[in-house]
Amino acid sequence: MRVLETDISMNGALFLLxxxxxxxxxxxxxxxxxxxxxxxxxxxxxxxxxxxxASLSAVFEVMIRYGDFDRxxxxxxxxxxxxxxxxIRVGIGRLYAVPANIWTITALxxxxxxxxxxxxxxPRGSFAHSLGYQMPFAIAELICAVAVYxxxxxxxxxxxLMALLLVTAGNFASKVYFAVKFSGGDTAQAYLGSTFALVSxxxxxxxxxxxxxxxxxxxxxxxxxxxxxxxxxxxxxxxLNRRGFDARVSQILARPMSAYPHSVIVCDLDHxxxxxDTYGHGAGDQVILAFGRMLAGHAPPEAIxxxxxxxxxxxxxxxxxxxxxxxxxxxLRNSFSSLAIIGLPDTVRLSASFGVCALAxxxxxxxxxxxxxxxxxxxxxxxxxxxxxxxxxAISVNPEGWQAxx
Numbered sequence: 554m555r556v557l558e559t560d561i562s563m564n565g566a567l568f569l570l571x572x573x574x575x576x577x578x579x580x581x582x583x584x585x586x587x588x589x590x591x592x593x594x595x596x597x598x599x600x601x602x603x604x605x606x607a608s609l610s611a612v613f614e615v616m617i618r619y620g621d622f623d624r625x626x627x628x629x630x631x632x633x634x635x636x637x638x639x640x641i642r643v644g645i646g647r648l649y650a651v652p653a654n655i656w657t658i659t660a661l662x663x664x665x666x667x668x669x670x671x672x673x674x675x676p677r678g679s680f681a682h683s684l685g686y687q688m689p690f691a692i693a694e695l696i697c698a699v700a701v702y703x704x705x706x707x708x709x710x711x712x713x714l715m716a717l718l719l720v721t722a723g724n725f726a727s728k729v730y731f732a733v734k735f736s737g738g739d740t741a742q743a744y745l746g747s748t749f750a751l752v753s754x755x756x757x758x759x760x761x762x763x764x765x766x767x768x769x770x771x772x773x774x775x776x777x778x779x780x781x782x783x784x785x786x787x788x789x790x791x792x793l794n795r796r797g798f799d800a801r802v803s804q805i806l807a808r809p810m811s812a813y814p815h816s817v818i819v820c821d822l823d824h825x826x827x828x829x830d831t832y833g834h835g836a837g838d839q840v841i842l843a844f845g846r847m848l849a850g851h852a853p854p855e856a857i858x859x860x861x862x863x864x865x866x867x868x869x870x871x872x873x874x875x876x877x878x879x880x881x882x883x884x885l886r887n888s889f890s891s892l893a894i895i896g897l898p899d900t901v902r903l904s905a906s907f908g909v910c911a912l913a914x915x916x917x918x919x920x921x922x923x924x925x926x927x928x929x930x931x932x933x934x935x936x937x938x939x940x941x942x943x944x945x946x947a948i949s950v951n952p953e954g955w956q957a958x959x
Contacts, residue, residue: 570611573758577608580765584772591772592779599644600768607637607761624673631669631686635662638693641768645697648771649704657696665689683732687725694722710774714767721760728753787860789838790845798859802869802919805857806912815871815912816878817919819926820885822864823904823938828897836896840864840903843894851885867923875911875943882907882941890939906933910944 581604588597613630617623639658646653668685675682698718701711731753785797793801805811822828822844829837841864848858848866857869870878890904897903908930912922925944933942 570614573761574608574611576758576762576765577604577611580604580769581608583765583769587769587772587776590776592775593647596644596648597772599640599647603637603640603644604765606633606640609633610637624670627673628666628669632666635665635689635693638690638697642693642697642700644768645700648775649701649706651700651703653700661689661692661696678733680729680733683729687728687732691722691725694718694725698722708774710767710770714764714771717760717764717767721764724756724760787845789841790860790866791842792845792849792866793857793859795859795861798857798861798867798869801857805869805871806915806919811915812872813912813914814874815869815922816873816875816881816909817912817922817926818868818870818878818882818885818907818909819861819923819930820866820868820882820905820907821930821934823906823934825864828903832897836894839896840894843892844889844905847889847892848885851881851888867926875909878909878911879941879943882909886939886941904939906930906938907941908933908944909941 581601584597584601584604588594588601591597610630610633613626613633616626617630639653639661642658643653645651668689672682672685675685677683695718698715701715701718704711785793785800787794805815822840825837825840828840841860844866845858845860848868852858852868853870855871857871859867861867868881870881873881886905886907890902892902893899894901894903908926908928910922910925910929912919929942929944933940936942
């Protein structure tokens with residue numbers, strides 16, 4: 554009966570080793586595929602390599618069962634798992650912008666690998682063997698958890714990953730006690746056939762799958778966030794598009810203590826069609842790019858700048874009155890009219906027209922405010938272009954007299 558129980562435990566352990574190997578290979582493939590879509594592909598590649606290396610531990614443990622070189626196979630199993638954990642630390646460093654300290658990793662490897670060889674002849678159920686074998690794993694997992702914590706990221710997936718890394722570190726640390734309490738045998742082969750090995754490997758499989766899935770989730774969330782951000786960016790000007798503009802403005806207006814008034818400036822490049830017709834669409838693209846860079850460079854940090862389409866742009870100035878918005882637009886008008894643009898002759902200077910409207914109180918509509926600014930822009934165009942006009946201002950002012958009007 555005792556032999557039968559041992560055979561069942563042995564077969565169960567071998568089954569789990571096979572499952573762990575296949576799971577690790579699947580995660581390796583998943584990370585290789587997903588890294589191609591990630592903004593930080595090196596993180597996914599490190600994770601893929603880590604799971605590929607970790608899968609070798611199952612091969613080494615099977616070699617212990619059927620081979621006659623237990624010392625080498627046991628060392629190989631230990632080395633592959635520890636190396637994989639440290640590779641995950643490197644991948645986390647890439648993903649979370651918390652670079653791994655090469656000296657810490659090297660020191661851990663230089664201490665753990667010789668130690669593993671030294672403790673091999675100790676009984677597997679002894680405290681000294683368990684401590685020397687399990688603690689490097691616990692330390693590696695703890696280093697990974699600390700890296701996630703140091704990143705400052707606290708999204709749900711980040712918190713789950715940090716918790717799983719800490720639980721896994723605790724799992725390795727607890728094995729120091731349980732390996733002694735429920736001894737799996739004095740030799741590597743005896744350990745593999747023990748009930749403790751079956752339970753230990755089952756728990757490890759659950760933690761490996763959970764950690765792998767969470768790492769995948771973190772990368773998928775990062776890819777989705779990037780895709781959303783890219784969908785809100787105008788590729789030519791580098792500014793927000795209309796969708797991104799509306800989303801950012803809505804966030805500001807939704808604040809409980811949003812400080813009114815806010816100003817909206819709508820601007821349009823003068824005679825832009827003539828630029829395309831005379832100098833080509835390449836030159837027109839350079840004009841759009843130059844104007845977008847000028848807006849981004851002159852706007853205050855909290856401003857929201859966007860290209861609505863064609864040659865039309867908009868700026869939202871939070872907690873800014875109409876007079877201040879008007880002065881800011883005049884500064885933009887002056888800067889652009891003196892700007893030299895790549896693709897145009899040195900003697901050619903362009904101009905733009907601006908309309909300004911204020912969002913005075915929470916009861917005002919941002920849509921109506923944009924329409925007001927657009928109407929003011931139309932008046933500026935009708936009044937001769939290269940001008941700034943306020944909403945409700947019947948006649949566009951002469952550029953030279955803007956200071957008196959302000």
